[in-house]
Amino acid sequence: MSAWCCIVVMMCTINNGVLSPAPMSAEVKETYDRHYWYAQAQETLQKRLQYASEKNPVAKNVILVVGDGMSLTTATAARILRGQRRGQSGEDTDLVWDTFPAVALAKTYNVDAQTGESSACATALLCGVKARYETLGLDAGGRFNNCASAINSKVTSLIDWAHEAGKSSGIVTTARITHATPAALYAHAPSRYWEDDSRVPPTVRRDCKDIALQLVENEPGRNINVSYS
Numbered sequence: 001m002s003a004w005c006c007i008v009v010m011m012c013t014i015n016n017g018v019l020s021p022a023p024m025s026a027e028v029k030e031t032y033d034r035h036y037w038y039a040q041a042q043e044t045l046q047k048r049l050q051y052a053s054e055k056n057p058v059a060k061n062v063i064l065v066v067g068d069g070m071s072l073t074t075a076t077a078a079r080i081l082r083g084q085r086r087g088q089s090g091e092d093t094d095l096v097w098d099t100f101p102a103v104a105l106a107k108t109y110n111v112d113a114q115t116g117e118s119s120a121c122a123t124a125l126l127c128g129v130k131a132r133y134e135t136l137g138l139d140a141g142g143r144f145n146n147c148a149s150a151i152n153s154k155v156t157s158l159i160d161w162a163h164e165a166g167k168s169s170g171i172v173t174t175a176r177i178t179h180a181t182p183a184a185l186y187a188h189a190p191s192r193y194w195e196d197d198s199r200v201p202p203t204v205r206r207d208c209k210d211i212a213l214q215l216v217e218n219e220p221g222r223n224i225n226v227s228y229s
Helices: 034-049 072-085 118-127 158-164 211-217
Strands: 170-172 226-228
C-alpha cells in the first residue's frame, strides 16, 4: 500500500477588503517563468538540506495548512485572544504552530502585483511558481482572462508530485472546492473566476475547461482520493 500524503487547504474568513494590483510601469520579465522559480527552489533546498541530520531525509506524510488571509498581525491577535480567554495577559501565549520544532516565514506577492491575491499566491505555495494576478495554476506566461496564454503556461502542483511518487492525496477546505486556493492544486485557468462553465466565455470553452470540470475530468483532480468541503 502506498504511503498517505494529505494536502490540507484551510480557508480563513478574514475579510481583507478589495485588493488591487500595483501599477506596473513595464511588462514583467519573461525570465520569471517556471524554470526561474524551480531553480530558486532547488538552490534554497540544497542550502537547507546541508543541516539535515539524515543524508536522505524523506517525509512519510505531508499536511500543508494554508490560512488564507492569516497575516502576522492576525496571528498576534489570535495569540492575545487565546491567552486573555484563559485569564492571562495574552501576548506570551503560544499557538499550536509556535511549538513546532521548525517555523519559517514566506513572502507573498504576485509577479505583477505587490499585494497578492488568493489564486496567484496559492499557485506560488502549491506549485512553487510565482504567477500573475488572478490567474490559477499558470506561470507568468498566463494572462488574466486570456485562454490562449494558458495553454502553454500550465504548471504542476504538490498533488501531481505526490501521485508521481505513488502516494495518495486529499483536499480539505472550508471554502468551495473550486475556490482559488484549493483549486491551485488541480486546475489551470487564466481566471480564478472560471469556476463553472457559465463563467467561461462561450468562444473559448473548448480550449479552456472551467475549474469544476477540470477537477472531475483532468489529472490530477480525478485521482484525488479524499475531498471534503
